[in-house]
Amino acid sequence: MEKVISTCIYCGCGCGLLLHVDGGRIVGASPSLTHPMSRGSLCIKGWLAADFVGHPDRLRSPLIRQGDLLIKSTWDEALALTAASLRSIQKEFGPQALGILTSAKGTNEENYLLMKMARVALGTNNVDHVARLCHAPTVAALGFALGSGAMTGSISSLQSSDAILVVGSNTTEQHPLVASYILRARSRGAKLIVVDPRKTRLAELADLWLSPRQGTDVAWINCLLNIIVKQDLADMQFIKERTYGFVETLHTASAYTAEKAEEISGIPAADLVKAASIFGLAGRGAIVYAMGVTQHFRGTDIVQALANLALVTGNVGRVGTGVYPLRGHQNVQGACDMGALPNVLSGYQQVSSPQVRAKFAEAWGGQLPCEPGLTALEMLWAAESGSLKGLIIVGENPVLSYPHTSRVQKALNELEFLAVCDIFPTETTALADVVLPAACFAEKNGTFTSTERRVQRIRKAVDPPGEARAEMEWICDLTRRLGAIAEYSSPGDVMDEIASLTPIYGGISYERLGPEGLQWPCPTKDHPGTGILHASSFPHGRARLRPVLYLDPPETPDADYPFMLTTGRSMYHFHTGTMTRRTSLLDREVPTPFVEINPEDARLMDIRDGTKVRVETRRGSVSVEARLAEGVSKGDLFLPFHFSEAPANALTAQCLDPVSKIAELKVSAARLKKEAP
Numbered sequence: 001m002e003k004v005i006s007t008c009i010y011c012g013c014g015c016g017l018l019l020h021v022d023g024g025r026i027v028g029a030s031p032s033l034t035h036p037m038s039r040g041s042l043c044i045k046g047w048l049a050a051d052f053v054g055h056p057d058r059l060r061s062p063l064i065r066q067g068d069l070l071i072k073s074t075w076d077e078a079l080a081l082t083a084a085s086l087r088s089i090q091k092e093f094g095p096q097a098l099g100i101l102t103s104a105k106g107t108n109e110e111n112y113l114l115m116k117m118a119r120v121a122l123g124t125n126n127v128d129h130v131a132r133l134c135h136a137p138t139v140a141a142l143g144f145a146l147g148s149g150a151m152t153g154s155i156s157s158l159q160s161s162d163a164i165l166v167v168g169s170n171t172t173e174q175h176p177l178v179a180s181y182i183l184r185a186r187s188r189g190a191k192l193i194v195v196d197p198r199k200t201r202l203a204e205l206a207d208l209w210l211s212p213r214q215g216t217d218v219a220w221i222n223c224l225l226n227i228i229v230k231q232d233l234a235d236m237q238f239i240k241e242r243t244y245g246f247v248e249t250l251h252t253a254s255a256y257t258a259e260k261a262e263e264i265s266g267i268p269a270a271d272l273v274k275a276a277s278i279f280g281l282a283g284r285g286a287i288v289y290a291m292g293v294t295q296h297f298r299g300t301d302i303v304q305a306l307a308n309l310a311l312v313t314g315n316v317g318r319v320g321t322g323v324y325p326l327r328g329h330q331n332v333q334g335a336c337d338m339g340a341l342p343n344v345l346s347g348y349q350q351v352s353s354p355q356v357r358a359k360f361a362e363a364w365g366g367q368l369p370c371e372p373g374l375t376a377l378e379m380l381w382a383a384e385s386g387s388l389k390g391l392i393i394v395g396e397n398p399v400l401s402y403p404h405t406s407r408v409q410k411a412l413n414e415l416e417f418l419a420v421c422d423i424f425p426t427e428t429t430a431l432a433d434v435v436l437p438a439a440c441f442a443e444k445n446g447t448f449t450s451t452e453r454r455v456q457r458i459r460k461a462v463d464p465p466g467e468a469r470a471e472m473e474w475i476c477d478l479t480r481r482l483g484a485i486a487e488y489s490s491p492g493d494v495m496d497e498i499a500s501l502t503p504i505y506g507g508i509s510y511e512r513l514g515p516e517g518l519q520w521p522c523p524t525k526d527h528p529g530t531g532i533l534h535a536s537s538f539p540h541g542r543a544r545l546r547p548v549l550y551l552d553p554p555e556t557p558d559a560d561y562p563f564m565l566t567t568g569r570s571m572y573h574f575h576t577g578t579m580t581r582r583t584s585l586l587d588r589e590v591p592t593p594f595v596e597i598n599p600e601d602a603r604l605m606d607i608r609d610g611t612k613v614r615v616e617t618r619r620g621s622v623s624v625e626a627r628l629a630e631g632v633s634k635g636d637l638f639l640p641f642h643f644s645e646a647p648a649n650a651l652t653a654q655c656l657d658p659v660s661k662i663a664e665l666k667v668s669a670a671r672l673k674k675e676a677p
């Protein structure tokens with residue numbers, strides 16, 4: 001049996017794993033003992049990461065729509081039709097009528113080639129991906145505050161913290177290996193504060209659990225900052241030497257007394273004082289956060305508030321300190337790094353800069369559009385209104401994963417041409433004119449960049465099924481059919497080009513990427529990579545504090561819709577379930593959709609575990625089983641979005657954060673009805 005060293009396909013932890021191959025077939029996965037972060041551990045999804053690879057549902061040949069049916073075709077027919085359709089739209093309506101949604105499941109090389117295709121072959125900056133619904137507020141707020149949207153430390157650095165503040169992250173279930181480092185710090189004596197409306201497993205293990213009302217985080221974060229400064233626990237030297245904006249920020253935060261913050265967030269004032277003193281007194285404090293922070297209509301402000309808190313306490317740039325946005329998909333960090341975003345090229349180089357455009361134009365041989373493009377949801381709105389006509393979707397399932405399902409379906413149906421590339425048939429491939437079958441992570445070469453900025457290789461262990469191909473082949477083929485240049489001999493060759501154009505990846509090459517990978521910034525071929533950012537300075541000199549005000553969420557419970565609905569995840573499934581619902585051991589754990597409800601609320605409505613209920617919002621309704629959960633606060637409901645038979649996004653709205661354009665996915669007013677048995 002052969003063991004091929006690779007990287008896990010699920011979450012941003014980026015664990016190292018070995019794929020076991022026997023007779024040309026994949027038979028299992030096990031942890032890499034030498035991986036610098038995961039060190040011989042994997043969570044349940046990692047152990048089972050190879051299970052879906054040989055599943056009989058895999059897409060095996062390109063498909064072309066004929067009426068209601070998707071009919072088997074050759075690659076040449078599918079790509080010829082795609083190229084002809086895109087070219088005719090481009091000719092009639094201009095390049096802004098086209099767009100690409102790339103994949104956080106794809107490799108760096110694939111994301112780079114897709115954003116290049118958008119820019120030089122289609123002539124548009126309309127390129128984006130699910131980071132828009134995930135950490136777009138982080139990219140915006142930390143980019144502004146710290147000069148880089150990435151995690152400032154390394155995951156292992158967390159074990160040296162004295163106090164860890166975990167906000168809106170169900171870490172043990174969604175980033176299990178990060179949780180193991182937090183718990184290691186905890187067992188060393190570090191103080192753990194968890195802020196989540198739900199009592200998560202980590203909250204149960206915390207020194208202090210704060211349970212805010214959904215969407216009120218700015219109030220308590222400002223309050224902590226205020227108390228810390230008033231109690232003389234701020235790092236005045238750090239503030240003076242390394243930041244701007246302290247006076248204005250403190251001025252705004254001073255309005256958030258413990259009493260005021262209690263009134264807004266529901267967190268008892270005494271607990272806020274306790275949290276401020278734990279975090280303020282810690283020599284090395286770290287802030288870890290995820291979707292409970294970002295997926296709000298003012299997500300950018302909440303991230304900024306957390307950055308303010310880290311800076312005022314001097315907790316950036318040293319081991320055990322830092323701001324830790326937990327990136328979700330295994331390569332969402334990389335997809336952003338590669339410039340699969342409408343306003344930047346690879347390495348966050350602005351498309352609006354003439355110098356940047358000239359550099360890429362020279363390397364690529366073509367002109368680049370200068371106007372920033374549309375974000376993911378804006379592309380769908382443009383499709384709905386008829387100004388976007390042609391779209392390529394690679395490795396995303398927006399019909400289930402984007403908010404307001406009926407509107408997403410309508411928008412995709414309005415398109416003149418839709419091509420979708422996936423490894424499985426999905427709710428989104430079902431709407432396509434052309435479906436392209438992809439090789440999965442075990443069937444191709446490339447790199448993923450984990451949440452700690454670690455660039456790591458994946459390696460081909462087995463052949464893809466049927467006619468399925470690594471994306472690189474068809475992306476280059478289509479780019480050429482559209483009249484641009486795309487000649488590469490291998491993914492390593494693409495990485496060499498990325499390195500030559502992208503300063504933070506400048507020293508990265510396949511030759512250098514051993515089992516440990518390399519953490520960017522890695523600017524030169526002899527640079528060892530960077531574990532901790534901002535040790536002595538920030539990319540723009542000093543960090544920027546910015547005052548943020550609390551605003552009520554767009555929808556709050558009322559007499560018609562008395563519950564506060566939040567959506568999220570379970571440990572056993574990944575997003576829209578395309579892979580985990582085809583992994584029998586995972587599907588066995590959570591086979592059906594459910595909504596979590598506080599037992600007391602359930603009792604009042606005569607609802608028991610397993611009672612069929614209908615959850616309704618102003619957008620739509622779904623039918624699920626109730627699950628009584630002590631951890632869910634009274635008046636709240638928690639609904640995972642993994643299930644096509646009860647799509648959570650039928651209920652969510654498309655209310656966007658004005659800066660990052662993320663949607664409010666964590667707060668909707670809802671009502672609950674018992675269904676007839």
Ligand SMILES: Nc1nc2c(c(=O)[nH]1)N[C@H]1C(S)=C(S)[C@@H](COP(=O)(O)OP(=O)(O)OC[C@H]3O[C@@H](n4cnc5c(=O)[nH]c(N)nc54)[C@H](O)[C@@H]3O)O[C@H]1N2
Nearest residue numbers: 168169170174214215290291292328329568569571574575
């Ligand atoms: N098993 C599994 N792991 C995954 C994924 C998966 O689908 N399944 N997805 C990956 C991806 S892409 C991502 S982005 C991450 C997401 O990882 P997480 O962000 O940890 O997951 P979520 O369940 O979306 O929400 C996190 C928590 O936010 C809390 N929350 C909701 N509203 C608020 C609020 O207003 N304030 C605060 N403070 N908390 C709030 C919820 O109660 C929930 O416990 O997980 C990654 N890992």
Ligand SMILES: Nc1nc2c(c(=O)[nH]1)N[C@H]1C(S)=C(S)[C@@H](COP(=O)(O)OP(=O)(O)OC[C@H]3O[C@@H](n4cnc5c(=O)[nH]c(N)nc54)[C@H](O)[C@@H]3O)O[C@H]1N2
Nearest residue numbers: 105133134395396397401421422423438440567575576578
């Ligand atoms: N209500 C609600 N909605 C949410 C969220 C929430 O918390 N609540 N969270 C949001 C967040 S944080 C995220 S990240 C998104 C996730 O949204 P998506 O990324 O759209 O969800 P996935 O189901 O992970 O879709 C990935 C697709 O890639 C395919 N795939 C896997 N490997 C490959 C490959 O190698 N090549 C290709 N071409 N395809 C591949 C999979 O089969 C799957 O169809 O959902 C967002 N939507």
Ligand code: SF4
Nearest residue numbers: 008010011015043046
């Ligand atoms: S923690 Fe994340 S990367 Fe590690 S094995 Fe689990 S799903 Fe994979």
Ligand SMILES: [Mo]
Nearest residue numbers: 133134328329
């Ligand atoms: Mo995500």
